[in-house]
Amino acid sequence: MPTLLSKKYALIAIILVAILIPLLSTNEYYLHILTLSFIWIIAVYGLNLLAGFTGYLSLAHAGFFGIGAYALGLLTVKGGMSFWPAFFLAPVITTVIGFFIGLVALRTKEHFFAIYTLCVGYIIYLVIDKWEGLTGGVRGLIGIPGPTNIGPIELTSANARYYFVLTVLLLVVFLIYRIVNSLVGRSFIAIRNDEQLAQSIGISTLKNKLMSFVLSTFFAGLAGALYASFIRFIGPDISNINITFDLLIFMIVGGIGTLSGPVIGTLLIVVLSQQLQFLQDHRMLIFGPLLTSIIIFSPRGLAGMYLTWYYKRKAKKKAQIQTDNASIGGDS
Structure with missing residues (x-):
């Protein structure tokens, strides 16, 4: 339940930021x-x-x-x-x-x-x-x-x-x-x-x-x-x-087969493109290694990387709880 609530609040926060952007920037x-x-x-x-x-x-x-x-x-x-x-x-x-x-x-x-x-x-x-x-x-x-x-x-x-x-x-x-x-x-x-x-x-x-x-x-x-x-x-x-x-x-880049990947990847690449406009055609010298690194180290993109870390952490925590419960049961 706390995880669902945190996801819900994070989504609401992102939508509110998107709504407020035109009001905060001219x-x-x-x-x-x-x-x-x-x-x-x-x-x-x-x-x-x-x-x-x-x-x-x-x-x-x-x-x-x-x-x-x-x-x-x-x-x-x-x-x-x-x-x-x-x-x-x-x-x-x-x-x-x-x-x-x-x-x-x-x-x-x-x-x-x-x-x-x-x-x-x-x-x-x-x-x-x-x-x-x-x-x-x-x-x-x-x-x-x-x-x-x-x-x-x-x-x-x-x-x-x-x-x-x-x-x-x-x-x-x-x-x-x-x-x-x-x-x-x-x-x-x-x-x-x-x-x-x-x-x-x-x-x-x-x-x-x-x-x-x-x-x-x-x-x-x-x-x-x-x-x-x-x-x-x-x-x-x-x-x-x-x-x-x-x-x-x-x-x-964002994460193929994820719901948040299209948003993350598009916004990240577009923002980077705008920040690197001074490099003109040489921007691919940055995008090329970035894309190659993501494909090698995280085939599911940035969102997939986070999800992999999250589920591993969750599984580790669950295993730790089971271990603690087993040790308590053994002591009793």
């Missing part, structure tokens, strides 16, 4: 960076659900991120649709496309799945880059509208956009938590641990893998729609494979 640049970080965290959660909890690494994640962004941009800029219907439709469109891609992709396994999704991601990038009549090609889309006001709630200022993205992020974290701790989430983890064993005990592996893949694309599309509405300009580069590798780094 620097809009840092607010911009934090808002953008929240969007990346949502995308990383989608990738983590598939790779971390189901054990299937999709290298097409940036492609689905780009589909979500372009869906919002095309519906509003070229389709003349108002923001909110387009915003809700963008992740749905991404999910539908992801469903049909997943039906084929999930016939493969392990590195074949990764290679297949890498090819799919590159095809999505080529479509966005070359289909100038629809996407604008290398010119991209400009003039994408931001969130419009909801009655008396104003969403045009930097603070309002920050709180809007933060609210969406908290909803995503809540949804991921419920999914992971549900029977569906347990099925995902069973597939990750041993797919053949999961199938032998009656779990429909293809159905659950497809569900995980589709949910992953939904969160990628949602993050893409938020990105387009926040930046107001998008180009083909947002669907480039480099974006997928950035998201992978966020996930690996």
Whole structure:
């Protein structure tokens, strides 16, 4: 019970700090960076659900991120649709496309799945880059509208956009938590641990893998729609494979297969990137050894390192209590 209460209080404290940041700082640049970080965290959660909890690494994640962004941009800029219907439709469109891609992709396994999704991601990038009549090609889309006001709630200022993205992020974290701790989430983890064993005990592996893949694309599309509405300009580069590798780094550093990993990894790398801007392209001289060290010494990332230490400490304490009880019983 004390552990549960401490976790609850820690979570409340983190949320309160996030709420108070715009009130304590007037620097809009840092607010911009934090808002953008929240969007990346949502995308990383989608990738983590598939790779971390189901054990299937999709290298097409940036492609689905780009589909979500372009869906919002095309519906509003070229389709003349108002923001909110387009915003809700963008992740749905991404999910539908992801469903049909997943039906084929999930016939493969392990590195074949990764290679297949890498090819799919590159095809999505080529479509966005070359289909100038629809996407604008290398010119991209400009003039994408931001969130419009909801009655008396104003969403045009930097603070309002920050709180809007933060609210969406908290909803995503809540949804991921419920999914992971549900029977569906347990099925995902069973597939990750041993797919053949999961199938032998009656779990429909293809159905659950497809569900995980589709949910992953939904969160990628949602993050893409938020990105387009926040930046107001998008180009083909947002669907480039480099974006997928950035998201992978966020996930690996924070902790693959953990609930807190996407937040820790994304915020840490983004903050470090901002602090090391003076190094320009030489920043990888720091990120490279950092990432290599984490992969070698803590394959589950920083959150995984903490969880390993915590459970070892708990097991040690439990063993000590048992030893003390046994010694007391022997003395009596």
